[in-house]
Amino acid sequence: MADRYLSFTGTGPGRFLTRRLGLPQPTALKRWSPERPTLPGDRLLLTAGKSDLDLAATGLDLTPSAERPTAVVLDATGVRDVETLTEVHAALHPVVRSVADSGRVVVLGAPLDPADHHQAAAQQALEGFTRSLGKEIGRGRTVNLLRLTDPAAARSTLRFLLSPKSAYLSGQVLEVGPAPATDTGPPADPDRPLTGRTALVTGGARGIGEAVAETLARDGARVVVLDVPQAEQDARRVADRLGGTALALDITAADAGARIAEALPDGLDVLVHNAGITRDRRLVNMPAERWSSVLDVNLASVLRTTDALLTAGTLRRGGRVVATASIAGLAGNAGQTNYGASKAGIVGLVRSLAPRALAEHGVTVNAVAPGFIETRMTAAIPLFIREAGRRMNSLAQGGVPVDVAETTAWLADPGSGAVNGQVVRVCGQSLLGA
Numbered sequence: 001m002a003d004r005y006l007s008f009t010g011t012g013p014g015r016f017l018t019r020r021l022g023l024p025q026p027t028a029l030k031r032w033s034p035e036r037p038t039l040p041g042d043r044l045l046l047t048a049g050k051s052d053l054d055l056a057a058t059g060l061d062l063t064p065s066a067e068r069p070t071a072v073v074l075d076a077t078g079v080r081d082v083e084t085l086t087e088v089h090a091a092l093h094p095v096v097r098s099v100a101d102s103g104r105v106v107v108l109g110a111p112l113d114p115a116d117h118h119q120a121a122a123q124q125a126l127e128g129f130t131r132s133l134g135k136e137i138g139r140g141r142t143v144n145l146l147r148l149t150d151p152a153a154a155r156s157t158l159r160f161l162l163s164p165k166s167a168y169l170s171g172q173v174l175e176v177g178p179a180p181a182t183d184t185g186p187p188a189d190p191d192r193p194l195t196g197r198t199a200l201v202t203g204g205a206r207g208i209g210e211a212v213a214e215t216l217a218r219d220g221a222r223v224v225v226l227d228v229p230q231a232e233q234d235a236r237r238v239a240d241r242l243g244g245t246a247l248a249l250d251i252t253a254a255d256a257g258a259r260i261a262e263a264l265p266d267g268l269d270v271l272v273h274n275a276g277i278t279r280d281r282r283l284v285n286m287p288a289e290r291w292s293s294v295l296d297v298n299l300a301s302v303l304r305t306t307d308a309l310l311t312a313g314t315l316r317r318g319g320r321v322v323a324t325a326s327i328a329g330l331a332g333n334a335g336q337t338n339y340g341a342s343k344a345g346i347v348g349l350v351r352s353l354a355p356r357a358l359a360e361h362g363v364t365v366n367a368v369a370p371g372f373i374e375t376r377m378t379a380a381i382p383l384f385i386r387e388a389g390r391r392m393n394s395l396a397q398g399g400v401p402v403d404v405a406e407t408t409a410w411l412a413d414p415g416s417g418a419v420n421g422q423v424v425r426v427c428g429q430s431l432l433g434a
Helices: 004-011 013-019 081-094 116-137 151-161 206-216 229-242 258-263 289-310 327-331 337-361 382-389 401-412
Strands: 043-049 070-078 106-110 143-148 173-176 198-202 222-227 245-248 266-271 315-325 362-371 423-426
Touching: 004 013, 043 081, 070 081, 070 337, 081 116, 106 151, 116 143, 143 151, 143 206, 151 173, 151 401, 198 206, 206 222, 206 229, 206 266, 222 229, 229 245, 258 289, 266 289, 289 315, 289 337, 315 337, 315 401, 327 337, 327 362, 327 401, 327 423, 337 362, 337 423, 362 401, 401 423
Parallel strands: 043 070, 070 106, 106 143, 143 173, 198 222, 198 266, 222 245, 266 315, 315 362, 362 423
Antiparallel strands: none
């Protein structure tokens, strides 16, 4: 469903009226397209504290001067105390207003040092700073904090954050560790990093799942579109259009993992757990069936299938698991105790499994946590609740399925092996739980 308020505020009368009434004034976001694959303009590099990073290893063009930068990268890895925190203000204060509409601000931070509480305090302060700036910067601009030690390992992440692909990602704190041995480095074609890799998307016949399948195929993957037998026709339509294959399967079946392994004898590189359902009702009125069906589809099937494919070796070394959480699992939502429980469970799965899956199988495990995304499901929400969902984030608008898909594709990138155990909120910096 079209966001008519967003369209109205883009007109002269709309800007005048909303300004006079103090209403949100969202800016139409600049997303990726073949015609506009990058954000045009200069990327400004600033520094706070004494940094030892060699940002040339990122392969990005960064300049120490720009009048109206499309992006600002602030290297704050050298901030170690309250005194050097003042350099964060000194660096960004003069330039924030000049950042282009739909531009990017990325603050680079260092891991917290458990042996130095002054450094830990100063680096933790960057989180509050980043999230606060994200809520005030406006005009479609985003602000994120990236903690890293090795710029080369952060290449794919910085490329994503500084591109139109991250349009609905703001106020997030991301961590990039050292590159694992399974990381093959920069792809031969950075525009098609998944070439030669096989990706399976559950619930891929429609909505967000279809957008994920399309985006992974765009990036070069051979896509397997999995959905329930009732949606087989839609799954085949999507798969045929993308040059992939369809797999009609109930993901909650006890033997789902074994059947996927049988269908993919050559192995799997990317497993995207997108399938999910809602059965909303307040707990006092919720029958046991509504509780158990949501937990089975959204959580139990993810656990069973992932375990089975790791054990069978179907997920190859260097593989990626990307599960779907939700801000409902992080902040809670009335009428969704079952859904919130299932999505919070995904967070627990990621945090526990990620280090072991990487150590034992060479596979990373991450999750995306969507906020208000414009789908057929959200279009059915009553008008005033729908409008509240759209506006209650720093970008003052709903996301679209491709926002989740682009984040999934970044996590699936062969060069993203240093990103592990992360739950990335694709919510425009929701004012709830983010």
